[in-house]
Structures are given as C-alpha cells and as structure tokens.
Amino acid sequence: xxxxxxxxxxxxxxxxxxxxxxxxxxxxxxxxxxxxxxxxxxxxxxxxxxxxxxxxxxxxxxxxxxxxxxxxxxxxxxxxxxxxxxxxxxxxxxxxxxxxxxxxxxxxxxxxxxxxxxxxxxxxxxxxxxxxxxxxxxxxxxxxxxxxxxxxxxxxxxxxxxxxxxxxxxxxxxxxxxxxxxxxxxxxxxxxxxxxxxxxxxxxxxxxxxx
Amino acid sequence: xxxxxxxxxxxxxxxxxxxxxxxxxxxxxxxxxxxxxxxxxxxxxxxxxxxxxxxxxxxxxxxxxxxxxxxxxxxxxxxxxxxxxxxxxxxxxxxxxxxxxxxxxxxxxxxxxxxxxxxxxxxxxxxxxxxxxxxxxxxxxxxxxxxxxxxxxxxxxxxxxxxxxxxxxxxxxxxxxxxxxxxxxxxxxxxxxxxxxxxxxxxxxxxxx
Numbered sequence: 107x108x109x110x111x112x113x114x115x116x117x118x119x120x121x122x123x124x125x126x127x128x129x130x131x132x133x134x135x136x137x138x139x140x141x142x143x144x145x146x147x148x149x150x151x152x153x154x155x156x157x158x159x160x161x162x163x164x165x166x167x168x169x170x171x172x173x174x175x176x177x178x179x180x181x182x183x184x185x186x187x188x189x190x191x192x193x194x195x196x197x198x199x200x201x202x203x204x205x206x207x208x209x210x211x212x213x214x215x216x217x218x219x220x221x222x223x224x225x226x227x228x229x230x231x232x233x234x235x236x237x238x239x240x241x242x243x244x245x246x247x248x249x250x251x252x253x254x255x256x257x258x259x260x261x262x263x264x265x266x267x268x269x270x271x272x273x274x275x276x277x278x279x280x281x282x283x284x285x286x287x288x289x290x291x292x293x294x295x296x297x298x299x300x301x302x303x304x305x306x307x308x309x310x311x312x313x314x315x316x317x
Numbered sequence: 318x319x320x321x322x323x324x325x326x327x328x329x330x331x332x333x334x335x336x337x338x339x340x341x342x343x344x345x346x347x348x349x350x351x352x353x354x355x356x357x358x359x360x361x362x363x364x365x366x367x368x369x370x371x372x373x374x375x376x377x378x379x380x381x382x383x384x385x386x387x388x389x390x391x392x393x394x395x396x397x398x399x400x401x402x403x404x405x406x407x408x409x410x411x412x413x414x415x416x417x418x419x420x421x422x423x424x425x426x427x428x429x430x431x432x433x434x435x436x437x438x439x440x441x442x443x444x445x446x447x448x449x450x451x452x453x454x455x456x457x458x459x460x461x462x463x464x465x466x467x468x469x470x471x472x473x474x475x476x477x478x479x480x481x482x483x484x485x486x487x488x489x490x491x492x493x494x495x496x497x498x499x500x501x502x503x504x505x506x507x508x509x510x511x512x513x514x515x516x517x518x519x520x521x522x523x524x525x526x
Contacts, residue, residue, distance in 0.1 A: 173334050175331060178334070192346055193346070200357050211420070211447070214444070
C-alpha cells in the first residue's frame with residue numbers, strides 16, 4: 107500500500123536530475139563536489155564511479171529489502187556500498203591508472219558519500235527494483251550534471267580552455283586565447299566561489315519558474 | 318536450552334543476512350583483486366620506469382626487479398629493487414618502498430649503483446590529503462633536497478626554514494606528518510634493511526655471472 111503513494115520510476119528519475127539534484131538541491135556529496143571539480147576529466151570520472159556504486163548498491167539493497175531488519179539495515183547498506191566502491195577503485199587502478207592517481211583518496215571516500223546511503227534509505231529499501239534503479243540513475247545523472255557544471259566553469263577560468271595539458275600542448279581545446287590563468291579557480295577557494303555562484307543561479311531560475 | 322545459548326542463537330538468527338553478505342562480498346572482492354592485480358602491477362612498473370627516467374635522466378631504462386627479502390619494523394617483506402640502466406650498464410636502483418603516511422604510502426627510493434648515495438625519491442601510491450599531505454609529491458624544493466644524501470646513514474628531519482647540513486632534511490610545515498613520518502620515516506626504515514640485502518644479492522649475481 108505504501109509503495110503506491112511513493113513516486114514512480116519516471117518521477118524518481120526526473121527528481122534526481124532537477125528537483126532533488128544531489129548537489130544544488132540536497133547539498134549532498136559536498137566533499138567530492140569541492141575537491142575533484144578542478145578538472146572536467148576528474149569530475150566526469152568521479153560522477154561515473156558514484157553512479158555505478160549508486161545503481162549497484164540500490165539494486166542489492168532493493169533485492170534484500172524484505173529481509174532487512176531495522177537495526178541492521180545501515181550495516182547492510184554500508185557493506186554493499188563499500189564492496190562496489192572497492193570494485194570501482196580496483197578497476198580504475200587497473201584500467202585508468204593516471205586518473206586513479208589523480209583522484210587519490212576521493213574514490214575510496216565514495217563509501218561515505220551521503221547521496222548513496224540516502225538513496226538506499228529513501229528509495230531502494232522501500233520500492234520495487236525498477237524504481238530503485240531509476241532513482242539511482244537519476245541521482246547519478248544529477249550528480250554528473252552538478253559536478254561537470256562546476257568543473258567546466260572552474261577549468262575554463264583556471265586555464266582558458268578544457269582538457270589542456272602543459273606536457274602536451276596539442277591536447278585539449280583552448281576557448282579563450284591569451285587568457286591569464288586564474289589559478290585561484292583551480293584551488294579550494296575557486297570551488298567554493300563557483301559552487302556558491304552556480305547555486306545562486308539555480309535558485310534564481312527555480313524562483314522565476316515558480317512565480 | 319540455557320539463556321546464554323538462546324541469546325547466541327537469537328543473535329545468529331538476526332545476523333544471518335549480514336554473515337551471508339560478508340561471505341558473498343568477500344568472495345566477489347577476492348575475485349576482482351585476482352583479476353585486476355596483474356594489470357595494476359604492470360601499471361606500477363610502467364610508472365616506475367617513467368620516474369626512473371625523471372631521476373636518472375633521459376635514456377634510462379629498467380628491467381625486471383631484483384626482489385630482496387628483508388625485515389622492516391619487525392615485519393617480513395619482499396621489496397622490489399628496479400635497476401636503472403643506461404647504455405647497457407646499471408647506474409642505480411629504484412627501490413619500491415612501502416611505508417605509512419596518513420595511510421599506506423609507496424615510495425620509489427632512488428640510489429646509486431652501490432646504494433651509497435640517495436639520488437631522490439618519488440611517490441608511487443599515496444592516500445595523503447590533497448592540498449596538505451600531498452605536498453610530498455608536488456613541492457620541488459622538498460623533493461630535490463634528498464639527492465646526494467648518504468644512503469648508509471639515517472636522514473635527520475629538521476623544521477622547514479632551518480639550516481641543513483650532512484644528512485639533515487627539512488620537513489614541510491603543514492604536512493609534517495606526511496613529510497617526516499611518511500617520506501623521511503619510510504626511507505629511514507627501508508634503506509637500512511634493503512641496502513645489505515641488495516648488496517649481497519649483487520655480489521651473489523656477480524659471482525654467478
């Protein structure tokens with residue numbers, strides 16, 4: 107009965123991207139949001155890794171939802187999340203070694219990303235599997251949009267382009283020729299400034315949309 | 318049935334799912350580790366080859382490592398020692414040393430051929446805090462000061478800004494734990510253990526060859 111009053115798969119998916127965007131609306135996952143958005147490549151990898159863990163952990167929790175005991179559920183969530191995070195960490199180290207080195211401890215830290223445990227608690231442990239997967243995918247896409255939007259602004263203002271590489275000048279796309287690199291945007295201060303400004307823009311758009 | 322036994326069975330009854338999941342997830346992780354380990358080892362080898370060129374100069378290559386069994390801090394370990402080769406001649410070593418910074422830290426300690434002089438170090442794997450502890454792989458002045466130090470004697474850490482002499486090295490203010498315990502501590506722990514073993518292995522190889 108309870109399942110009927112909860113949002114369906116399409117609504118869950120849409121909520122994750124817009125209305126319940128994990129970064130701009132729920133303000134979850136702030137650690138990777140501030141830490142790995144200095145480059146688009148890092149932000150994209152982090153979002154992809156988090157989405158994989160979200161979908162897999164939600165699937166496992168959803169399949170076990172009728173067996174879960176109230177006081178042991180968080181333990182089960184954490185075990186599932188930690189397992190899939192370790193799998194992602196090993197695969198990155200094996201197949202994208204340079205990115206694994208670049209992201210360093212932030213991949214293992216996905217274990218404590220509140221978005222995942224939140225979706226397990228709110229949706230996966232209460233709703234059917236297609237809804238749980240839609241919800242996880244929506245949150246993953248929302249997280250991807252949030253991270254890449256911040257990373258795009260920071261990388262552009264910090265380097266004047268995207269994917270530029272000092273060691274290989276032919277790589278990447280220079281958008282603003284002769285841009286005096288704003289190094290502050292590559293550091294923690296740039297992350298806070300960009301997040302604040304973009305959150306303000308999102309709030310403004312939402313307010314106008316409502317009115 | 319006693320109360321104690323009842324309690325145990327009750328706990329077991331409640332925790333059966335956790336126990337089964339622990340076994341299933343553990344097996345899955347063991348499988349992933351087994352499947353990815355060779356590739357990760359190869360990535361580390363390739364990375365070390367690049368870093369040896371950085372330390373010993375262009376034209377440096379490497380080969381299969383000499384593995385020495387040593388005891389570091391009362392723990393038996395096998396340490397990979399990669400030869401730095403140029404023009405077919407071994408000019409030094411890159412010792413893959415495992416230590417502890419804020420978390421597990423793997424360094425490449427480079428020495429001359431006779432393991433008498435430190436040529437430098439590079440960070441291979443670390444989990445140091447970005448922006449703080451990770452200065453040990455970014456701060457050029459800190460990294461460069463290790464070249465020329467005596468590999469047979471312990472390094473002596475001094476605070477940043479202090480004058481250094483002999484085997485003294487300054488540590489990074491704001492990353493003291495990573496630079497002192499992580500880098501200096503790992504070199505001081507690993508080199509005294511590896512040096513005699515590596516020299517013995519070289520002597521043995523020379524006699525055989």
